[in-house]
Amino acid sequence: MNLTLHVWRQTGPRDKGGFETYRADDVSESMSFLDMLDLVNEELTLAGKEPIAFEHDCREGICGSCGMMINGVAHGPQKLITACQLHMRSFRDGDEIWIEPFRATAFPVMRDLVVDRNSFDRVIQAGGYISVRTGSAQDANATPIPKPDADRAFDAAACIGCGACVAACPNASAMLFTAAKAAHLSYVPQGQTERLDRALSMAQRHDEEGFGNCTNHGACQEACPKGISVDYIARLNRDVLKGTLSKAGSTSGD
Amino acid sequence: MSRVVSLYRSSVGKKSLMAVSGIILIGFVFGHMAGNLKAFEAVGESGVHPLDSYAQFLREVGYPLIPEYGLLWGVRLALLAAVGVHIVAAYQLWRQSRAARTRRYHKPDSQVFSYASRTMRWGGVIIVLFVIYHLLHFTTGDVHPDFEYGSVYQNLVIGFQSVPVALFYIVAVGALSLHLYHGIWSVFATLGVQNPRVERLRRPLAAGLSLVLFLGYVSVPIAVMIGVLD
Numbered sequence: 001m002n003l004t005l006h007v008w009r010q011t012g013p014r015d016k017g018g019f020e021t022y023r024a025d026d027v028s029e030s031m032s033f034l035d036m037l038d039l040v041n042e043e044l045t046l047a048g049k050e051p052i053a054f055e056h057d058c059r060e061g062i063c064g065s066c067g068m069m070i071n072g073v074a075h076g077p078q079k080l081i082t083a084c085q086l087h088m089r090s091f092r093d094g095d096e097i098w099i100e101p102f103r104a105t106a107f108p109v110m111r112d113l114v115v116d117r118n119s120f121d122r123v124i125q126a127g128g129y130i131s132v133r134t135g136s137a138q139d140a141n142a143t144p145i146p147k148p149d150a151d152r153a154f155d156a157a158a159c160i161g162c163g164a165c166v167a168a169c170p171n172a173s174a175m176l177f178t179a180a181k182a183a184h185l186s187y188v189p190q191g192q193t194e195r196l197d198r199a200l201s202m203a204q205r206h207d208e209e210g211f212g213n214c215t216n217h218g219a220c221q222e223a224c225p226k227g228i229s230v231d232y233i234a235r236l237n238r239d240v241l242k243g244t245l246s247k248a249g250s251t252s253g254d
Numbered sequence: 255m256s257r258v259v260s261l262y263r264s265s266v267g268k269k270s271l272m273a274v275s276g277i278i279l280i281g282f283v284f285g286h287m288a289g290n291l292k293a294f295e296a297v298g299e300s301g302v303h304p305l306d307s308y309a310q311f312l313r314e315v316g317y318p319l320i321p322e323y324g325l326l327w328g329v330r331l332a333l334l335a336a337v338g339v340h341i342v343a344a345y346q347l348w349r350q351s352r353a354a355r356t357r358r359y360h361k362p363d364s365q366v367f368s369y370a371s372r373t374m375r376w377g378g379v380i381i382v383l384f385v386i387y388h389l390l391h392f393t394t395g396d397v398h399p400d401f402e403y404g405s406v407y408q409n410l411v412i413g414f415q416s417v418p419v420a421l422f423y424i425v426a427v428g429a430l431s432l433h434l435y436h437g438i439w440s441v442f443a444t445l446g447v448q449n450p451r452v453e454r455l456r457r458p459l460a461a462g463l464s465l466v467l468f469l470g471y472v473s474v475p476i477a478v479m480i481g482v483l484d
Contacts, residue, residue, distance in 0.1 A: 098360055103355050103357050104354060106354065171354060172351065172355035204264060207264060207350070210353065210354055211354050212351030213269060214265075216439065216444070217368075218367075230443065231443075231453065234446050236446075237445065238445070239446070244264070245261075247260070
C-alpha cells in the first residue's frame with residue numbers, strides 16, 4: 001500500500017519544529033508501524049536526509065520505549081497494543097497518517113518523535129519502591145498473599161511506563177501511571193509500611209513535574225496498551241487523602 | 255484547619271474539596287427540586303398556594319429559636335461558600351492542566367470521552383451565569399416582568415409564560431444535569447471509593463440521579479408552557 005505521512009520533525013529541544021510530509025510506498029500490511037518508519041528512514045538516509053528519530057527497543061510491547069501519537073491516538077488505532085505491535089493492516093492504501101510526539105510539558109520533545117520521560121523516573125524515585133528487606137528468592141512464598149490482591153497488584157505492575165496515559169489525557173495528567181506504580185506495592189504486605197508516605201510523595205512529585213490533574217475522563221485507560229484501570233487512581237486518591245488527613249498537624253511545618 | 259490547608263496544596267486535595275463542595279451542592283439542587291414540585295400541589299382551604307406557604311416556611315423555620323430568615327441565610331451562606339470553593343479549585347486545577355500541555359495535537363483526539371466530561375468546565379460557567387440570572391429573576395425579581403415579593407407561585411407562572419425564558423431554563427437545567435452526570439460519577443473516584451459493589455452502581459447512579467433531577471426541574475416550566483399550571 002502507499003501512504004502519505006505527516007511527521008513532526010524537530011531538530012532539538014529548542015527547535016520550533018513542524019510537520020514534514022513524506023510518501024511511504026510499497027508498504028506491506030504485515031509490517032509493523034515501526035518497520036514502516038524504518039522503511040521511510042532508509043529512503044531518507046539514501047537521499048542524504050536526516051532520518052526520523054523515534055524511540056524503540058524490544059518491539060514486542062514490553063519495554064515501553066516506543067510511543068507516538070498516530071492520527072491523534074496514542075499508539076495508534078488498535079486497543080491494548082503499543083506502536084511497535086501495530087500492524088500496517090490497520091491502515092488502507094492511500095491513507096494519510098499524522099504522526100506526532102507525545103505532548104506534555106513534563107515530556108519535552110528531544111528530537112522528532114522522541115520525548116524525555118525522565119519525569120516518570122522522578123515520580124518513581126519519590127516513592128515507587130519499598131525499603132524493607134523481603135529476603136531472597138526462596139523467601140517469596142513465605143508471605144502468602146490472597147489471590148485477588150496478587151492479581152490486582154500484578155495488573156497494576158503491568159504498566160510499562162510508556163506515557164500513553166499522559167499523551168491521551170486532555171489534562172496531560174500522569175495519574176494513571178502514578179496510581180499504577182503506587183498500587184502494585186499497596187496491594188501486597190511488603191508495601192504496607194510506607195503506603196501512605198509513598199502515595200503522598202509520589203502524588204506530590206507528579207504535580208511538581210508539571211503534569212495536569214485527573215478529571216475522570218478515562219482517556220488514559222482507553223489508551224493504555226496494558227489496559228490498566230482507572231480504579232487504581234481512586235485507590236491512590238484514597239491513600240493521598242488518608243495520608244494528608246492523618247499527617248496534617250502532626251508534622252511540624254515541613 | 256491545617257488539614258484543609260495541606261489538602262489544598264495538592265491537586266488530589268483540591269479535587270477532594272471540589273468533590274465535597276459538589277456533594278453539598280448536589281444536596282441543595284435535589285432539595286430545591288423537591289420544593290419546586292410543590293407548584294403542582296392543589297390550593298387548600300386557606301387560599302394560599304402551597305408553594306407560597308412553603309417559601310414562608312423556609313423564611314421562618316426554627317423561629318423563635320432561630321431568628322426569622324436565620325436558617326435561610328445560613329444555608330445561603332453555606333451554599334455560597336461551597337460554590338466559592340468549587341469554582342476556585344476548578345479554576346486552579348484548570349490552570350494546572352492547561353500548563354501541562356501547551357501545544358495541542360494537530361489531529362484532534364478521537365478517543366471516547368463522554369460529552370458530559372468534555373463540557374464540565376464550560377458547563378460550569380453556563381451554570382454560574384444561569385444561577386445569577388435565576389436569582390435576579392425569581393429571588394430579587396430584577397429581571398422579572400411582574401414580580402411580587404412572597405407570591406412565589408404567581409411569579410413562577412408569569413415568569414415561565416415567556417417561552418424564551420422557559421426554554422432557557424430547560425437548556426440550563428440540561429447543562430446542570432450533564433454536569434452532575436460526570437460530577438456524581440467523578441465524586442467516587444476522587445474520594446477514593448473502592449468498594450466493587452459501589453463501583454458497579456456508579457454509572458447507573460450518576461445517570462439515574464441526573465435524569466431524575468432533569469425531569470423534576472423541567473416539569474415546572476413545561477407544565478406552565480402547556481397550561482397545566484396557571
